[in-house]
Amino acid sequence: MTLESEVQSLRQVPMFRDIDPARLKLLAFTSERVQYSGGQRFFSQGDASDAAYLILDGSAHVLLDTPGGEIKVAELGGNALVGEMGILSESPRSATIMAAEQTTALRIDKRVFLELLAQFPQIALAVMRELADRLERTNAQLVAQAKS
């Protein structure tokens, strides 16, 4: 796998869909590609948020700490972006991510990501758009819940 394939994966993420190829290349180039073996954690709930991860290959579980132990709440597959909210809001990790199998991910460093946001309004706008979309969806869900 090369930078080009990583750029292809980034393009699949809604947040990055409309960004210039050159910028995506920069994002990929300044990130690290890391391999996790099955059961290895990307990060644990409560850790400081220092990076976002894009799963390139393999899959990962999303785990939540509960009084009754960790429970799996979701499964992440290829091209899933995880941990991006934490690096934007500076809040600690809200869940644990654990590789389900041999998994390759692109680790986007928080500092580098914020530098890129500050440098390129286009990326910042794309992120805002994505966040606004998500908010809208949440609102819609709330409305739906209220109705039911």
Next chain:
Amino acid sequence: MDKSLFRYIWTHSKRDQLLVCGVVLASQPFYFMSLDLPRQIVNEAIQGQAFKDGQMTAPFLRMVYQLPSWLGGATLNIFEGFQVGRIGLLVGLSCLFLVFVLINGAFKYWINVAKGALGERMLRRMRFSLFSMVLRFTPEALRTVKSSETATIIKDEVEPIGGFIGDAFITPVFLGFQAITALVFIMVQNVWLGLMAVAMIAVQFTVIPRLRRELLKLGRQRQLASRELAGRIAEVLDGIEVVHVHNAQRWEQAEIGHRLFGLFDIRLKIYNRKFMVKFLNNLLAQMTPFLFYVVGGFFALRGTLDIGQLVAVINAYRELPPPLKELIDWDQQRLDVQVKYDQVVQHFAPERLIPLNEMERAVEDAPLTGPLTAEGINVADPHGGTIIDNASFSATLPARIGLISDGTAAASSLARIIAGRLPSFTGQIRIGERDLTRLPVGIIGRRMAYAGTDPTLFPGSIRDNLVYGLRAAPAGSDADADREEERRISEAKRTGNPVESIGNDWIDYRSVGASDARELDGIFIGLLDRIGLSNDLYRFGLAGRPDLESEPELAERLIEARRRLFEAFQADGMKDLVEHFDARRYNNQATIAENLLFGVPVADDFVGRNLSENKYFRSALDRAGLVEELTDMGLQIAETMTEIFEGIPPGHPLFQQFSFIGADELDDFEAILRRNASGGRTHEDGIRLLSLPLAYIETRHRLGLLDDNFKVRLVRARGIVRQTLEALNGPTVEFYDPDRICPPAPLRDNLLFGRISYNVANAQNRVAEAVSNVLRDLGLVEDVQRIGLGYQVGTAGRLLDTQQRASINLVRCLVKKPDILIVDGALAPFDETRVQALIGLLIEMVEDRSLFMVLSNETQAKGFDIRMRFRRGQVTTEESERSSDKAKAPADDAELAGEVA
């Protein structure tokens, strides 16, 4: 230093001055002979005056002298000379001329060298005594003395003084001698004309110095202004962060610009006046011939002076101006240098220095224990406010005393008084019969240690800094002093410099309970460990380079560790963590350059960008047939980099962190790409393109430039590179060998003998753990830490963080086992829990010696024997119940410290 420059020069160099003067005088007859010979050659040999009466031969080298009649008129016949013909005389005289030229040249050479050496020796002496005075500045003076100004004085301002010293006495003697001869000659011809010349010279010598007085004032101003400029530049540089933070660049520029104008203005005034003086000087010099013509001509017309005499006088007068002019120049230089010297002496005025007798080593040197009594201590701040008001207290040393601060400077001031660092207070403080303020510096340095807020570290290794407190005197000179060393010592004696060599072992091992350097290292490591720096030291060690020359057996143990690590990494789940160096395989975690060299460069020509310019390396690549493809890779890298880094401003952190190409080079590479596209690529372009792939790591940069086939070819090229480099003389590259340590590589690389994978998550930490396990098993941790002691701390310790600096400062104080350790704010960089732990530790570590510690609150004071409280300038002491028992049973210390920690 002597107030008068001339007295200073004369006291320290009269022997040399007289010697050079003597040689100058001895050289004069030869000089005059060589002036006279051309006349003889023309008159006697060429025009043939020696052969005028039809003689076919004339005597050559005839030495026959007629004594004057009042001595009896006898003829002194030393040598009748050779009878030679005209050609013979011509050749003989010419050769004689050549001989005199050589003799004169030799004299001149010797005199110049002697004068130069004389000047340099005096300069050395002067600089050294100035530096010695720097060490004697009083704490008050140090508040106003700027370091950069002092450095400028010692380095630059005394330089012209040194240049002048060689001429200080010789020039006036010599020139004066010449001038007086000419003057006497004129007097002999005609007394009146002679007196006239004397009068004019007298005018010259009285008017000109008066005019120069202003010049001197300006010179003084100029010197102060330029010294301040140097000081100001250093200030700005030291505070450059503040300048940037507050955007004060323009103001600082304006400020410096203003100073430069001031300097320019002074300089201009100096020029105006200087050339005015020169003009007047020339005018006066020309006045005399004018008078000679008028007055002498008048006498001649009247018939009281014959024409021949007048012409002779005027001729003699021609001889007078050059020495006079030089004499005046010398005088100018003298004044100039005198001003400089006065300024220098003023900077080091006696009132700013600690008197010499206090600096000298004291005879009496007993431990600082016994009753400590302080009476009527008063300390005021610089504005007259009271800090400590008539405080008295007593305590019996050794004791652990906590000075609990009330938030004012009182506790710290008292700590500084005890440490002898605050001279401006009134009152008495003594230990037993000894007045603390009168303790000689040597004793204070040996028996006390003061750790303040701002630890000063010197550039060098951690070890150098720790050893600093143990370097009071050299342990003894080398027995086998060679000739060079003897010369150094004799020069040192001649110039009042120290004869001790820094090559000797200055470290007082016994005073700290060590027998050699290795044991001392052990003590350092132990102390640093207790103070909580062992992890840092370990990390420094892994990044450091093992010193195999002093510890050859270490190599074997490191190789053993390497082998064990290799085995450890074969275990399941660890396989991918490290990619080992293998002579037959491409290492994906290393750069192409590393893969090609398969070693670590030891010469700068093989490091980084230099490698692509290195002709030997390049020829090896040529032979391996790789240049074309690598350059193509360079093109691809350049294309990608220019594409993705476009639009990022220069100096952006992303550039520094990730790009192959510096921000300032981006345009260059764009130009190279354009040239390449149009087919006009130059040889230099090729070199620059080649440099890019050399830094490329496939797994890290992921540009997909390397396929397996090319990797195989790169591995094959290793042999060619190695062959080429091994054929060269001198150091090039230290090649990797699984059974040998590679000295220029960091210890970490030597242990792993490979590179940590970029791709495996958390690889760094897992590898570090494995390394640490193996090192612990093999008992190598202390050796690693010992290598860590060699870590360079950088200017003022900037390569360390504040906690590391503070820790090293404390260990530096602890290691010399002072009778009294004073800790005043040295723990400031640590948080409260660490401070509590460190206080307990310090109390434990001082054992049966004294500790004075400034504390910020009551809770910190638990473990101290005596608590000293400060309130409104008053001091109260409270002795804890334990202190009396503890003096008897020091074993309690550990228990106590345990409680505190």
